[in-house]
Amino acid sequence: MVEYLIFLTISTSIFALFGLGLNLQWGFTGLINFGHVAFMTLGAYTTVLLSLKGVPLLLSAIIGAVVAALLGLAIGFSTLRLREDYLAIVTIGVGELIRLVVNNQDLPVGNEWKPGAFGVQSYPIPLATLVPNIFIKLLLIGVLTLLAGITLWQLWRWIRVSKVSNIANSHKKVGGNQEFISRLVIGVLLAVLTVAVYISGAIALYNYNPTAGLMLMSLIVLAFVFWRLEILVRSPWGRILKAIREDEEIPKALGKNVFWYKLQSLMLGGAIAGIAGAFIAWQLSAIYPNNFEPQETFNAWIIVILGGSGNNLGTVLGAIIYFIYYEGTRNLDKIIPLDSDRLSALRIMIIGLILMVLMIWRPQGILGKKEELTLGK
Template sequence: MADYLIFLAISTSIFALFALGLNLQWGFTGLINFGHVAFMTLGAYTTVLLSLKGVPLLISAVIGGILAALLGLVIGFSTLRLREDYLSIVTIGVGELVRLVVNNQDLPVGDAWVSGAFGVQSYTIPLSTAPNLIVRLIMIGLLTLLGGITLYSLWRWIRSTKKLGSKQEFATHLGVGILFALLTIAIYISGAIALYDYNPKAGLMLSSLLVLALVFWRLQVLVRSPWGRILKAIREDEEIPKALGKNVFWYKLQSLMLGGAIAGIAGAFFAWQLSAIYPDNFQPQLTFDCWIMVILGGSGNNIGTLLGAVIYFAYDSLTREYLDDIFPSLSTEQAGAFRIMIIGLILIVLMVWRPQGILGKKEELTLGK
């Protein structure tokens, strides 16, 4: 059970990071990106191929994020001066283009060139070897610090909602806060035990959670800054910031690049989690899974994005585990289709009942007005 919880924590943190990049682009800036997986693909392959050449993992992941940002720069210069429809069309094409190029191109794997269709295996994964006791205790200390900061931040978030929000908003935030607190405690207990006995997956979990916390913190600062307020103004009506003398194109480009860089870093962790990557690991479905997370939690809300990732992976794991017990007559293909149908039904109900998402603010979002 502890190992499975660690696996879910890694998966959720990676896709929460992936979704934060999309939420910056769509939720805060209004950029429709249906090819977000392209940034993840570029980040994953760059990190893996550089690490096989002997480049340190941290530097490899940073370079992967930079190249993903440069991809956003190329896409932005091509489309952001046009109508938003063109951006959505181009990003779909770019997402598939990157995957197909990787699939059909020979890749420099070590000292040889290997067909991309064969995938890349046997690359270095961070913290794969057991460290000494002192390092393990330091890692447990970092996990403890991260858990403590998370619980304290949740308490402040709920308290501020009680003072400034409505009763309904307070009740929603209280329920979400309790859910996150319970998950934090469960992950902390499982992670601390696994770090002490040392399970390499626990080391990867700690790394992904630390990066997610850092990115989330900096994004919260950014979106509350004047820069973030301009992004929201562009989302609502870009003619207004234009009239105030703001370079709307440049702000859109910054948002697309930063969101792409975050997705590129998520791609590095995704590759490390899989231990072997193939082009088919980066299907367009990943982008639409990411959209589900953002819509469920509430676009334009970073905490909502984290909540959407938690809900999505909780649903995914529960249906994989128990759907066969509930409907034993379903074949494997039928069960997969049924799971997609149910998540679609959930989205339809949510759009009718609460179109802004669970934590989104209806008065703040025009929702395509």
Template sequence: MVGYLVFLTISTAIFALFSLGLNLQWGFTGLINFGHVAFMTVGAYTTVLLSLYGVPLIISALIGSLLAAFLGLLIGLSTLRLREDYLGIVTIGVSELVRIFVNNQQLPTPNGLVDGVQGLQSYPLPLTNLVPNPLFKLATVGLLTGVALLCLWRMWAWVKAPQTKKNSRYSFAVRVILGIVAVAFIITIYLTGLTALSDYSRYEKSGLMVTVLVVLTMVFWLLELLVRSPWGRVLKSIREDEQVPRALGKNVFWYKLQAFMLGGAIAGIAGAFFAWQLTTIYPNSFEPITTFNAWIIVILGGASNNAGTLLGAIVFFTYEELTRNVLPQIIPLDEARLAAFRIMVIGFLLMVMMIWRPQGLLGKKEELTLGK
């Protein structure tokens, strides 16, 4: 059970990190990106290939993130002058181009060239050979405790926020229920981490879990600082009406390019963790459905709200796991039809969400970019 919770925690944190990059691009800047998985692909393959040649994993992941940002630069220079659906069409085309390129290329490894379709296996993973001493365990427990307390504090601040006319329809009771669910998830993750660290040799991915949670917390905190700064306010003004910041002398294209590159870099980091979690990567691991899962998370949580993105990831993976384990007990369908039914249900729930609360769970209706 603990091993399963470790896996679930890592998956949720990776997609929360991945979706934060998309939220910066679309939620705060209004850039429609249907090819976000391309950045994850670059980050994952760069990290894996460099680590196979003996480059330290931290440096490999950072280089992968930088190359993902460079891909964002290349895409942005040629596409960011497009608007809305045209940008979305181009980005999904680029993501498929990257995947097909990797699929048909021969990848250089220390053991010779490997066909891309065969994937990459047996690459180094973080903290697998670590034998933690008491000091390391104490420091890790301290980090995990700090992350948990920060999450609980942010959730408490959201739940106790005063009611206004603008959010009166979104009742306090619903906010309390969501807060209880999120707090239960946070406490479960915290207890899972403590249990896994107490028997590190049995749960070898517990180190990866703590690492991705710490990185997610750092990225979330940095993004919060950025979007609340003058730079973030310019991004929001571009999202609402880019003619206004242009009239005030702002270089709109440069700001959009910065947001696109930074969102790509965050997705590149998520790609490194994604590769480490899978332990084997194939081109088919980076299909367009990965991007649309991130869109579901952002829409659920609320665009232009980083805390909402984290909550959206929790809700999405809770739904995924519950339906994967509970639905077979209720509906007698084969695996393929059951998977299609689960997608149909979440599509229906999204339609209901668009009618009832189009700005998402934590979003603000006045910041909604749909249909502007």
């Protein structure tokens, strides 16, 4: 049970990172990216191939993020001066192009070249060979404790802000109460999940399991990226991105270089997806071109839409809900007698139906702000 929860935590962290990159591009800037998996692919393969050449793992992951950002630069220069639909078309094509090139191109694995369709295996993974003493174990558990403590404190602040706002806007009692109750329920559920992950992680770190080390790394990176993005989107830079999303003619009239801001958003979102690619390669221990099919992009879209576009916490919540659903329906064949292919199609149909209902009931997503996305209209 502990190992399974750690696996789910790593998967959720990776796709939360992946979704945060897309949320920056779409949720905050309005860039339609249907090939987001291309950035993940480049990040994964760059990290793995460089590490096989002896480049330190951390440096390999950073270079992978830079390469993914450069892809965003190339796509941006070719499409961002055109209509929005050109970006959507180009990104779909680029995502498939990179996967097919990796599938059909020989790759330098070690001292020899191997067909890309055979995948890449036996590459270094962070903390896999670590044999920690009791001091290192306690240090790792201390870092996990700090992360859990910060998470619980931030959740408490998030709920408290809603309560204070509810009191201040008591003349709007019904709407305020609904927001406070929803925040309270979501906050309590996230707090329970945080405690469960903390207990499982502390046990696995004390008995040292390499996957627990990877889980801690993924949570640290997710927390750092989330923190920096929250600062960025609340800065003047982030406010310009939101203005571009709503009506780019307004920032243009104010003298802002809209093309440059879009390019920055596309590159930064791509770099974040590249980091997610490094982590998915480390989690899988062997990567193949079929790990990066277009479905991964639409999983990210599901996460962003479900949690609420233009809201970083909503993206993290969307990733949690998505993986709870995904793992919860894995054994649906015990209830409904279907083969694996039909079961997979049914699971996609169900989540599609959930999204349709959500779009009718709450089109801005669970934590999205409808008044912000429509400029209060």
